Amino acid sequence: MESQNVDRTLGLLWRRILGTPQGTRGPKQRVSVDEVVRAAIAVADEEGLPAFSMRKVADRLGLKLMSIYTYVPGRSELIGLMVDEVIGEQELRPHEGALRERLTVVAQQLWDEYHRHPWLLQVEESRPWIGPNVSDRYEWQLAAIEGAGFTDLEMDQVITLLSDFTAGAARASIAARRTAEQSGMSDLEWWEINAPVLERVMPPGRYPISGRVGTAAGQEYNAVGDPARSFRFGLDRILDGLTALLDR
Amino acid sequence: MESQNVDRTLGLLWRRILGTPQGTRGPKQRVSVDEVVRAAIAVADEEGLPAFSMRKVADRLGLKLMSIYTYVPGRSELIGLMVDEVIGEQELRPHEGALRERLTVVAQQLWDEYHRHPWLLQVEESRPWIGPNVSDRYEWQLAAIEGAGFTDLEMDQVITLLSDFTAGAARASIAARRTAEQSGMSDLEWWEINAPVLERVMPPGRYPISGRVGTAAGQEYNAVGDPARSFRFGLDRILDGLTALLDR
DNA sequence: TCCTAACTCCGTATGCCTTACGGAAATTGA
DNA sequence: TCAATTTCCGTAAGGCATACGGAGTTAGGA
Numbered sequence: 001m002e003s004q005n006v007d008r009t010l011g012l013l014w015r016r017i018l019g020t021p022q023g024t025r026g027p028k029q030r031v032s033v034d035e036v037v038r039a040a041i042a043v044a045d046e047e048g049l050p051a052f053s054m055r056k057v058a059d060r061l062g063l064k065l066m067s068i069y070t071y072v073p074g075r076s077e078l079i080g081l082m083v084d085e086v087i088g089e090q091e092l093r094p095h096e097g098a099l100r101e102r103l104t105v106v107a108q109q110l111w112d113e114y115h116r117h118p119w120l121l122q123v124e125e126s127r128p129w130i131g132p133n134v135s136d137r138y139e140w141q142l143a144a145i146e147g148a149g150f151t152d153l154e155m156d157q158v159i160t161l162l163s164d165f166t167a168g169a170a171r172a173s174i175a176a177r178r179t180a181e182q183s184g185m186s187d188l189e190w191w192e193i194n195a196p197v198l199e200r201v202m203p204p205g206r207y208p209i210s211g212r213v214g215t216a217a218g219q220e221y222n223a224v225g226d227p228a229r230s231f232r233f234g235l236d237r238i239l240d241g242l243t244a245l246l247d248r
Numbered sequence: 249m250e251s252q253n254v255d256r257t258l259g260l261l262w263r264r265i266l267g268t269p270q271g272t273r274g275p276k277q278r279v280s281v282d283e284v285v286r287a288a289i290a291v292a293d294e295e296g297l298p299a300f301s302m303r304k305v306a307d308r309l310g311l312k313l314m315s316i317y318t319y320v321p322g323r324s325e326l327i328g329l330m331v332d333e334v335i336g337e338q339e340l341r342p343h344e345g346a347l348r349e350r351l352t353v354v355a356q357q358l359w360d361e362y363h364r365h366p367w368l369l370q371v372e373e374s375r376p377w378i379g380p381n382v383s384d385r386y387e388w389q390l391a392a393i394e395g396a397g398f399t400d401l402e403m404d405q406v407i408t409l410l411s412d413f414t415a416g417a418a419r420a421s422i423a424a425r426r427t428a429e430q431s432g433m434s435d436l437e438w439w440e441i442n443a444p445v446l447e448r449v450m451p452p453g454r455y456p457i458s459g460r461v462g463t464a465a466g467q468e469y470n471a472v473g474d475p476a477r478s479f480r481f482g483l484d485r486i487l488d489g490l491t492a493l494l495d496r
Numbered sequence: 497t498c499c500t501a502a503c504t505c506c507g508t509a510t511g512c513c514t515t516a517c518g519g520a521a522a523t524t525g526a
Numbered sequence: 527t528c529a530a531t532t533t534c535c536g537t538a539a540g541g542c543a544t545a546c547g548g549a550g551t552t553a554g555g556a
Contacts, residue, residue: 003441010442014449026503027551050372053542066544067505075543122372124298126427130442135455142457152464154481155457156473161413161482164420168412179374193251194258194378201262207383209390209403216400225404233402234409234486241489274532275522301513314515315534323514497556504551513542522533 009077013084013131029071031061036071037081041117044082049122054078079123084131086117092140099246100239102144106159107166107235114170118178121171149246158242165234173227187224257325261332261379277319279309284319285329289365292330297370302326327371332379334365340388347494348487350392354407355414355483362418366426369419397494406490413482421475435472 011018012033020033039060044052054075058065072078090109095102114120128134141159150158180186217225259266260281268281287308292300302323306313320326338357343350362368376382389407398406428435465473 006441007445010445010449014445017449024503025501025551025553027505029504054544055542064506066507069544070504124370124423126423127438130446132449135450135458139455139458142461146457152461153468155461156465157478157481160417160420160473160478161485164416164478164482165409165413166416167419168414168416169408171415172408172412175372175374190375193254197255197258197262198378201258201265201380202383207387209394210383210387213390213400213403217404220401225408230405230408230412233405234412237409237489237493238486239489240492241485241487244488244492245485272532273522273524273530275534277533302515303513312535314536317515318533499554499556501554502552505549507548508546510545511543514540516539517537519536520534523531524528525530526528 005073005077008073009080009129012072012077012081013129017132030063030067031071033071033081035061036068037078037085040078041082041086044119045117049079049119052119076125080125080129080131083120083123083125084129084133086113086120087131087137088133089113089116090137092136095144099145099148100243103158103162103239103242104235106141106144107162110163110166111170111231114167114174118174121167121174154245161238161242165238166231169227169231169234172225173231176223176225176227253321253325256321257328257377260320260325260329261377265380278311278315279319281319281329283309284316285326285333288326289330289334292367293365297327297367300367324373328373328377328379331368331371331373332377332381334361334368335379335385336381337361337364338385340384343392347393347396348491351406351410351487351490352483354389354392355410358411358414359418359479362415362422366422369415369422402493409486409490413486414479417475417479417482420473421479424471424473424475 015033036057040052040057043056043060047056054068055065057078058068061068068078072081090113093105095105138159142155145155145158214224220226263281284305288300288305291304291308295304302316303313305326306316309316316326320329338361341353343353386407390403393403393406462472468474
């Protein structure tokens with residue numbers, strides 16, 4: 001029963017290779033799995049994953065709620081399909097240039113992807129679905145560092161390092177963007193609300209370094225932080241560290 | 249109305265400094281805010297944030313659902329209190345040793361924290377609450393690198409880099425752990441279910457590097473990956489990169 | 497030609513969730 | 527003593543996923 005579900009979802013993930021037709025009895029489907037997935041992505045893009053619901057997908061397609069379940073087994077499987085779909089959006093160009101540039105492209109691609117579909121960061125799957133686009137991209141990522149001098153084990157660890165860091169940095173960046181947009185409250189206004197209480201509560205001189213660093217950041221960024229800049233800083237350090245490893 | 253809520257929650261966050269008593273009319277509260285927060289943490293520890301509900305917190309305290317709302321304004325504010333509370337669990341020892349050791353301690357502390365309270369990774373707050381323990385810890389993290397030779401701006405970026413990477417690595421580690429526990433399905437069994445479909449669907453020779461690297465990782469780890477080891481690898485590279493920056 | 501298996505679409509129901517609202521009871525300051 | 531204030535909680539509204547079963551549609555086989 002569980003494993004049936006796995007099979008069905010894998011079939012949906014690889015539907016372009018496997019082809020759709022099987023049983024042909026019964027009424028024709030009014031839409032296609034592709035349309036369901038695209039509609040679902042549109043909903044998630046607009047409202048985020050918490051507000052994403054099966055009903056909204058159905059509404060967008062002119063279907064009623066329960067009909068969606070004839071296309072996909074359930075919400076979580078649909079999300080798996082959405083993930084593989086958006087990962088396939090980016091073109092995987094042949095790698096060129098030095099290692100440093102190649103790795104930058106790999107990281108930048110992840111960064112862009114998260115910003116185009118912020119809900120990717122809200123997906124929680126204990127066991128990731130293995131779809132065609134995820135597979136293709138992992139191969140492409142490894143190809144970027146093939147022959148650079150890493151061991152096979154290190155190759156996986158390098159991609160993991162880049163992915164983990166980029167996800168974290170993108171999370172901060174998107175949180176900042178969403179905050180600015182939706183709450184309609186700037187960092188400044190936020191501080192103006194917090195300040196009276198915080199001043200009463202933070203003993204003066206208790207946070208000397210935070211105060212100094214916060215002031216420096218505030219003046220430079222004109223905001224609490226600059227996620228894009230932090231991303232570039234971190235990425236540069238990581239690339240330095242990786243080239244150092246190759247010079248051993 | 250919004251800003252009232254902010255004030256109230258800040259008051260709760262800093263309750264140990266501000267003290268509780270205000271109006272003393274009416275019946276005594278049967279429990280305390282501290283107990284509510286501790287009960288909430290227990291629920292989240294056991295069941296994760298998605299399954300965390302106000303009702304379960306109430307049940308655990310012998311109260312009925314709606315009474316919880318006389319202690320905290322709502323679910324999201326309660327989560328803010330929980331976060332600050334668990335961040336306060338770790339002792340902030342004076343820093344000693346070389347920069348590399350200090351930074352390792354900072355990262356390791358985050359790593360441990362995420363593993364003790366995995367739901368921290370599921371918290372989504374666009375605007376983080378500024379509580380006493382969060383503030384203390386940020387100051388402590390900065391103190392670890394004070395005087396090492398970074399500019400004020402870089403100091404913030406260094407902590408951000410470490411935090412972002414550690415969060416990403418911990419996320420992978422916890423996903424692996426939860427998967428193993430709850431699904432009762434080992435990586436091997438998972439592959440046995442997936443394999444028949446994947447073999448039919450992945451053209452042979454299409455994933456040469458992934459195949460080689462995956463095999464190497466599988467033999468070394470006896471699993472799909474080893475998150476703890478990837479964490480150490482990534483951390484080492486980052487520390488290399490940071491020391492390189494200081495040698496400029 | 498006709499029947500039936502298989503399929504789609506969907507109404508209904510169950511059991512979760514947060515939180516707004518208002519009432520009864522308890523407590524204390526005036 | 528009594529009114530203001532606060533706690534605890536019942537109820538209800540409005541959201542969610544999804545199990546189940548029924549009505550109608552289609553194609554293949556008898």
